[in-house]
């Protein structure tokens with residue numbers, strides 16, 4: 196039977212929706228039930244995947260919705276890389292909380308447009324509550340302004356734009372960045388690439404971004420930051436924003452946020468924290484002292500689709516003063532009805548970010564927070580951190596691995612075969628570990644990514660995964676060593692030593 200939205204009142208008949216939906220839930224429940232058994236990825240070729248998508252051209256006629264959904268679900272499950280697999284530790288991509296998966300279904304069924312309060316009364320209030328809960332969890336003022344966005348990059352952009360508007364003493368909305376002195380921001384050399392992208396996209400020019408060097412622990416050198424600000428002031432520029440990172444993307448390092456907060460206060464700069472990965476670790480009872488500096492930040496970007504396990508996509512921007520957020524994004528538009536009760540003005544999220552029409556991504560985040568509660572969230576994050584420490588210990592026990600860092604839930608390491616002196620064979624080890632990474636990712640038994648730590652090419656495992664167990668972690672060294680041995684032999688170096 197064909198499918199056409201108007202062929203039934205309301206598209207798919209409710210009874211048909213029920214039947215197809217039940218079938219689909221069965222398929223997905225089986226997927227979750229068996230995700231541990233298979234490989235992380237089948238490593239299929241691009242052409243083979245593309246070949247599955249037949250016919251290639253736009254179908255002229257309708258399809259049976261039930262068969263179509265079943266077939267699509269099965270194909271997705273069989274031919275995807277599974278970041279929910281217990282041995283997926285690449286990049287910072289978490290396993291998806293099944294509660295959030297179902298939350299997305301509710302969100303798209305009700306289809307609230309969370310741009311205007313009047314179009315989304317319940318959804319807007321849920322989003323506001325999710326924002327307050329996130330702030331509370333990481334000990335940021337709960338009367339802050341906030342908005343859910345698609346991810347960490349967007350959350351950082353939103354905060355950055357609020358900072359830019361607040362720090363430009365001229366009418367930047369009308370005059371653009373030409374209306375005043377050059378606006379300068381400061382980040383460490385370990386910062387995420389979003390900062391570069393922001394300076395480019397928002398017209399400030401990436402030459403006006405200062406990359407501050409890091410110390411031996413990969414943390415921003417605040418003395419260098421201070422010097423750099425002085426020389427920019429002397430040159431007539433406008434030092435405006437310092438970005439501190441709470442959990443760097445390569446190694447999970449936390450910048451000296453307390454010192455940065457002091458300096459920003461003294462110099463009257465906007466203090467932004469990129470906590471896309473690490474901010475939620477502020478909720479742990481043994482959180483590092485520097486997380487306490489959140490209380491003094493002007494803005495923080497966090498990523499519920501990382502350590503809150505929300506299914507993609509969900510980022511969140513938090514700005515201490517809600518007016519700073521609205522000043523950057525609120526534009527008058529005649530056709531938008533923003534009426535409200537005078538003493539209880541509704542929040543219209545269109546005034547807090549870049550989007551106009553907006554989906555209800557907040558629901559899966561809110562559900563995840565409510566379902567787990569603070570204790571549940573703290574426990575999952577602690578377990579990830581514990582597992583990562585265990586991984587570092589297991590690797591350290593062996594003579595054929597070197598652990599280069601362990602912070603939050605990120606461990607970096609490299610394979611160093613017996614007889615190879617790392618001091619004189621740096622390039623060889625970079626190449627060898629690069630080949631190991633390639634083989635490991637293709638084999639699908641476990642999945643890590645890579646990084647450069649103090650110039651050295653390393654493998655990098657980031658555990659943001661509630662399915663990972665100690666046994667999974669313990670299996671990694673041997674898997675990597677087997678690949679390492681055979682790559683080392685293949686590269687023809689074993690005879691030379």
Ligand SMILES: *Cc1c(COP(=O)(O)O)cnc(C)c1O
Pocket residue numbers: 287345346347348349351387389440442443444469470471472473498510
């Ligand atoms: C992941 C991450 C980002 C980017 O977040 P996306 O959700 O991938 O857009 C930015 N900064 C840091 C520190 C991150 O870990």
